[in-house]
Amino acid sequence: MRAVIAEDSLLLRIGVVKVLEAAGFEMCAQVADAEGLLAAVEEHRPDIAVVDVRMPPGFTDEGVRAALVIRRQYPRTAVLLLSQYVEERYAADLLAANTSGVGYLLKQRVADVEEFTEAVRRVAAGGTALDPQVVAQLLVRRHSDPLDRLTPREREVLELMAGGRSNSGVAAELVVSESAVAKHINSIFTKLDLPKADADHRRVLAVLRFLGVATA
Amino acid sequence: MQLTTWLRLVPGRPFRRVGHRTALVAAGLPLHLAVVPLWLWLLGTMAASVRAPGAVAVTPLPVLLTLVVTPLLTVGQRRRYRALAGKGLPRPAVPGPGRNWKPAVRRLTGRALWRQVCYHAVAGPLLAVLDLAVLAVWAAALVAASIYVWIWALPPQWRITDLGYTTQAACITAGGLALLFLGPRLTGALVRLETRAAEVLLGPSRTEKLARRVADLAESRAGVLDAADAERRRIERDLHDGAQQRLVSLAVNLGLARATLGDLPEDARKVIDEAHREAKEAIAELNNLVRGLHPAVLEDRGLDAALSGVAARLPIPVRVAVDLPQRPSPTVEAVAYFVVSEALTNVVKHAQATRADVTVERIGETLLVVVADDGAGGADLAAAGGTGLAGLAKRVASVDGTFSCRSPAGGPTVITVELPCAP
Numbered sequence: 261m262r263a264v265i266a267e268d269s270l271l272l273r274i275g276v277v278k279v280l281e282a283a284g285f286e287m288c289a290q291v292a293d294a295e296g297l298l299a300a301v302e303e304h305r306p307d308i309a310v311v312d313v314r315m316p317p318g319f320t321d322e323g324v325r326a327a328l329v330i331r332r333q334y335p336r337t338a339v340l341l342l343s344q345y346v347e348e349r350y351a352a353d354l355l356a357a358n359t360s361g362v363g364y365l366l367k368q369r370v371a372d373v374e375e376f377t378e379a380v381r382r383v384a385a386g387g388t389a390l391d392p393q394v395v396a397q398l399l400v401r402r403h404s405d406p407l408d409r410l411t412p413r414e415r416e417v418l419e420l421m422a423g424g425r426s427n428s429g430v431a432a433e434l435v436v437s438e439s440a441v442a443k444h445i446n447s448i449f450t451k452l453d454l455p456k457a458d459a460d461h462r463r464v465l466a467v468l469r470f471l472g473v474a475t476a
Numbered sequence: 477m478q479l480t481t482w483l484r485l486v487p488g489r490p491f492r493r494v495g496h497r498t499a500l501v502a503a504g505l506p507l508h509l510a511v512v513p514l515w516l517w518l519l520g521t522m523a524a525s526v527r528a529p530g531a532v533a534v535t536p537l538p539v540l541l542t543l544v545v546t547p548l549l550t551v552g553q554r555r556r557y558r559a560l561a562g563k564g565l566p567r568p569a570v571p572g573p574g575r576n577w578k579p580a581v582r583r584l585t586g587r588a589l590w591r592q593v594c595y596h597a598v599a600g601p602l603l604a605v606l607d608l609a610v611l612a613v614w615a616a617a618l619v620a621a622s623i624y625v626w627i628w629a630l631p632p633q634w635r636i637t638d639l640g641y642t643t644q645a646a647c648i649t650a651g652g653l654a655l656l657f658l659g660p661r662l663t664g665a666l667v668r669l670e671t672r673a674a675e676v677l678l679g680p681s682r683t684e685k686l687a688r689r690v691a692d693l694a695e696s697r698a699g700v701l702d703a704a705d706a707e708r709r710r711i712e713r714d715l716h717d718g719a720q721q722r723l724v725s726l727a728v729n730l731g732l733a734r735a736t737l738g739d740l741p742e743d744a745r746k747v748i749d750e751a752h753r754e755a756k757e758a759i760a761e762l763n764n765l766v767r768g769l770h771p772a773v774l775e776d777r778g779l780d781a782a783l784s785g786v787a788a789r790l791p792i793p794v795r796v797a798v799d800l801p802q803r804p805s806p807t808v809e810a811v812a813y814f815v816v817s818e819a820l821t822n823v824v825k826h827a828q829a830t831r832a833d834v835t836v837e838r839i840g841e842t843l844l845v846v847v848a849d850d851g852a853g854g855a856d857l858a859a860a861g862g863t864g865l866a867g868l869a870k871r872v873a874s875v876d877g878t879f880s881c882r883s884p885a886g887g888p889t890v891i892t893v894e895l896p897c898a899p
Binding site: 275 | 716717721722727728732734735736756759760763767771772776780785787788
């Protein structure tokens with residue numbers, strides 16, 4: 261798979277590149293700001309762009325804005341945002357416009373090399389990868405939430421789903437069988453009033469409705 | 477003591493700016509005396525009205541004329557000080573455009589005018605007497621000190637032919653020199669007296685000075701707060717660009733080593749694992765610290781976004797409700813953020829609470845911040861170094877806010893903060 265990276269800290273850029281190259285990614289371009297990122301995406305049309313949120317010149321949310329542009333103009337390029345802190349508001353911006361091919365992780369997650377490369381692959385393939393902290397923050401924002409209707413276990417399952425895990429991933433994390441996870445997920449769909457349709461789509465809808473960034 | 481020091485101390489440099497000072501005194505004379513004819517006129521009309529009651533109708537005229545010339549004389553006095561004393565007199569506050577009063581009426585009711593009248597009509601003539609005395613001393617000093625010149629310059633037939641005249645002239649010269657020695661000191665003292673009188677009666681009143689001082693202090697305090705905020709932002713930025721990236725990079729490299737070096741001995745693997753874990757913990761700790769300083773998202777998206785972030789990082793559920801139609805000033809935002817963030821840290825550390833509620837809303841020109849928890853209570857504002865509540869109260873007071881903490885033993889604890897924010 262082909263990737264570009266936009267990160268203004270040289271040290272970290274080198275680190276991420278090493279990790280991705282070790283995982284078999286082809287690095288098309290390495291840039292240090294949002295403008296360079298858009299040019300690189302235009303030129304290389306990569307499968308995924310790994311983007312720092314805070315970049316020159318403003319050092320606030322340049323990465324988020326660039327990500328939204330990329331997802332709109334180059335739908336085949338997925339975007340994974342990296343940030344020192346995750347901010348719920350940026351996640352909401354990102355997720356409100358896109359339900360697939362996006363990710364938002366803390367920078368320190370890169371250090372867990374296997375999990376990080378797994379997340380990059382998942383996002384590049386059109387999946388999602390949300391940091392547990394993003395999920396936690398989005399949950400805080402839900403004032404009258406369907407959360408009340410879920411059991412603690414179902415809530416755990418949904419948080420892991422929101423992070424982008426598959427059924428087997430959830431099962432491994434919670435140390436339960438996959439069939440137990442499937443049962444929980446069905447129960448969640450019912451409680452969130454999601455119609456029986458394409459299972460994957462329902463999964464995404466469940467997560468997004470739960471996080472309060474998509475209505476129905 | 478060295479001779480030069482002694483020489484400098486004893487005469488006290490009385491001849492410094494003596495020309496200017498004397499000119500100041502001389503220029504004061506006509507200005508101070510300008511009101512005297514009006515006084516005489518007033519006394520005249522009053523005396524006349526005693527003899528003929530009809531003349532009393534003329535009495536208000538000199539008073540009115542005094543009021544008319546007062547501002548002109550004040551301008552003259554200011555010029556005198558600006559030109560000859562090297563610095564102008566401080567001006568009283570100009571009455572602002574309040575209500576719909578005509579400016580003349582507002583001036584009449586203001587105290588500044590009556591203090592000026594007091595200066596020109598009462599202090600002025602008295603100072604004029606002193607001015608005259610000092611000028612007379614100068615004149616006498618100059619004439620007496622140069623008596624030999626006068627004697628020499630006079631035509632021979634007018635000269636005093638008395639035999640003892642040399643001794644007398646010597647005495648007169650000595651007296652003149654003594655007066656020359658005294659003159660600058662008298663002038664200096666009079667200038668000080670004049671300046672004092674002018675500052676008190678023509679300058680701003682004590683109330684005005686205090687008001688001005690309060691305004692200045694408020695401004696400088698705001699400046700200090702802004703500077704502190706900017707400093708906090710700078711530190712956050714430096715840490716973000718420096719130490720944080722370095723630590724993450726370190727953790728990434730350790731992670732890479734762990735993942736790629738398959739054939740390590742068990743001991744080495746253990747060490748790398750340990751270092752990897754510690755690097756990640758260090759990142760988390762530093763992140764928490766740095767985010768408490770001044771998060772970028774606060775500047776970028778405001779209180780709601782920044783506080784949600786704080787709430788989400790806590791181990792207990794926190795409900796955050798921020799209702800602000802528009803954003804308050806950056807300083808108020810920073811204080812509100814700090815208060816909530818510290819208060820929630822306290823809740824987690826001390827309150828044994830299971831949940832907390834944060835509300836931020838704007839009521840009129842006040843930003844109301846309430847942090848409540850269902851914990852054990854007993855928080856004490858006076859507890860030294862204990863819960864950091866005193867620090868919160870100080871930070872709130874720095875922007876003229878109010879801080880209250882209700883925390884009965886057994887709970888719950890409610891912290892209420894009101895921050896003024898201009899519309």
